[in-house]
Amino acid sequence: MAIQRAQRLIVSPHSVPNHQPTSQLIMTEVLTPCDVRKSRLPSGIRVLTESIPHCHSVALTIVGDVGPQDESEQHAGIAHLCEHAFFLGTGTRGEQDIAELIDTAGGQLGAFTARDYTCLNATVTSDYLTYALDLLGDMLSNVQFSDERLHHEKEVIKHELDEHQDSPESSLDERLKQLLWPGDPLGRSIIGTPEGLGRIEPADVRRFIRTQYTPDRLIVAAAGRLDHDSIVEQVHDALWQLRGDDTRQSLPLATSQHGLIVESSARRSALVSIMIPMPAYADPDRYALHVLSNLLGGGMSSRLYREIRERMGIAYCVSSQLHAYRRGGALVIEVSTPPETVMMAITAVYTQLTRLAWEDQPIGEEELWKAKMQTRGQAYLSSDSIQTRVSRLAMQEHYFGNPLEQNHLLQSIDEVDLNSVCNVARRVLGEGISSAVIGVSGVPEQLAGELRSEISDMQGCFQ
Numbered sequence: 001m002a003i004q005r006a007q008r009l010i011v012s013p014h015s016v017p018n019h020q021p022t023s024q025l026i027m028t029e030v031l032t033p034c035d036v037r038k039s040r041l042p043s044g045i046r047v048l049t050e051s052i053p054h055c056h057s058v059a060l061t062i063v064g065d066v067g068p069q070d071e072s073e074q075h076a077g078i079a080h081l082c083e084h085a086f087f088l089g090t091g092t093r094g095e096q097d098i099a100e101l102i103d104t105a106g107g108q109l110g111a112f113t114a115r116d117y118t119c120l121n122a123t124v125t126s127d128y129l130t131y132a133l134d135l136l137g138d139m140l141s142n143v144q145f146s147d148e149r150l151h152h153e154k155e156v157i158k159h160e161l162d163e164h165q166d167s168p169e170s171s172l173d174e175r176l177k178q179l180l181w182p183g184d185p186l187g188r189s190i191i192g193t194p195e196g197l198g199r200i201e202p203a204d205v206r207r208f209i210r211t212q213y214t215p216d217r218l219i220v221a222a223a224g225r226l227d228h229d230s231i232v233e234q235v236h237d238a239l240w241q242l243r244g245d246d247t248r249q250s251l252p253l254a255t256s257q258h259g260l261i262v263e264s265s266a267r268r269s270a271l272v273s274i275m276i277p278m279p280a281y282a283d284p285d286r287y288a289l290h291v292l293s294n295l296l297g298g299g300m301s302s303r304l305y306r307e308i309r310e311r312m313g314i315a316y317c318v319s320s321q322l323h324a325y326r327r328g329g330a331l332v333i334e335v336s337t338p339p340e341t342v343m344m345a346i347t348a349v350y351t352q353l354t355r356l357a358w359e360d361q362p363i364g365e366e367e368l369w370k371a372k373m374q375t376r377g378q379a380y381l382s383s384d385s386i387q388t389r390v391s392r393l394a395m396q397e398h399y400f401g402n403p404l405e406q407n408h409l410l411q412s413i414d415e416v417d418l419n420s421v422c423n424v425a426r427r428v429l430g431e432g433i434s435s436a437v438i439g440v441s442g443v444p445e446q447l448a449g450e451l452r453s454e455i456s457d458m459q460g461c462f463q
Contacts, residue, residue: 036403055224067116076189077193175261223386253327285420
């Protein structure tokens, strides 16, 4: 009963500025299917919900259209530092209060910074939904911290940087994206650098939060046992203090160029990563691109897995993934192989890429069908998680301006045919191979120079 009373108090129309009922101010759209609804608050905040009555929990996410693209080079890493700052306390809650509230609810609270956005999220039982929304709103609207506390958090991020550098996969991925998109915010390090962190002052963080986290750049999404109208009211109450408008100028699509990284270290297994520039997240051919990626290296029946692991026997891990963003993307192929077989693995990958790009009939009907079934299965399985469903709601709103119905996704995958996959392979791979970046980490010093020369010669054949 105490929770219900708290909910009624928070959603009361009298808590809205000027005592206007929010229902008179908000445009609400019922989407298909009818359990997905969307509203836009007068401030510009978008609220999306998916009702899943059989769940006992609710997943929440607040996505801000804020990230490395909004930083200056001098303050690289400030968006990520602001994400940390949200957890340092508010005008009414300290750090410990934030932690204790979510722990008492038996829930989870987290955040992350991506290349296109920043996300705060929480998962709680439905009884604690009101408290979680109030907490997230308080963290975003009323963040407060001392200069000393922010300095301490910068030191924590420096340790995060050290751990990042100690991970060959994470470190190589980041440096290859910097090489693929040189001088572009899309290739900028999300975490930043020690030098950049040292230049960021507390006033810079406060200014960045105030100017970048404007209402029209925020999406609030929720999935689980909920009532849409109640969520809208509570979001209005939790975030009404935010002010400002998005005045940014849109950046053009990122331009890419080829490059090479070969680094030596004493490891028994070398990591090979090949990044090929791809279209942006919302490209019309995105479904064919996902099918192509799965066909190439998305599972145990994929071409690269069968060729490099099963036939050649020179790798344990082989994978292909699409990393797509608002202004560009990359097909990322990774192979873990002994140092002495690195060149064999790279050659095998390029053989498959050139076949897909330039052969007359590079794909058969059965191979296409298997890749489409895998892509469909991934879409189905992801729907079993409310965290994935709320993330999908927010991401589709962020990139497309509206959530996409599940049946639309499945139908779009079904409509992918041989012509569409072959055409996108020729267009994307045929153009992208010449701009690919290759990274190799974990080869002995005595092999590094020779390997660098061999890979450079191979890349030169495609320029």
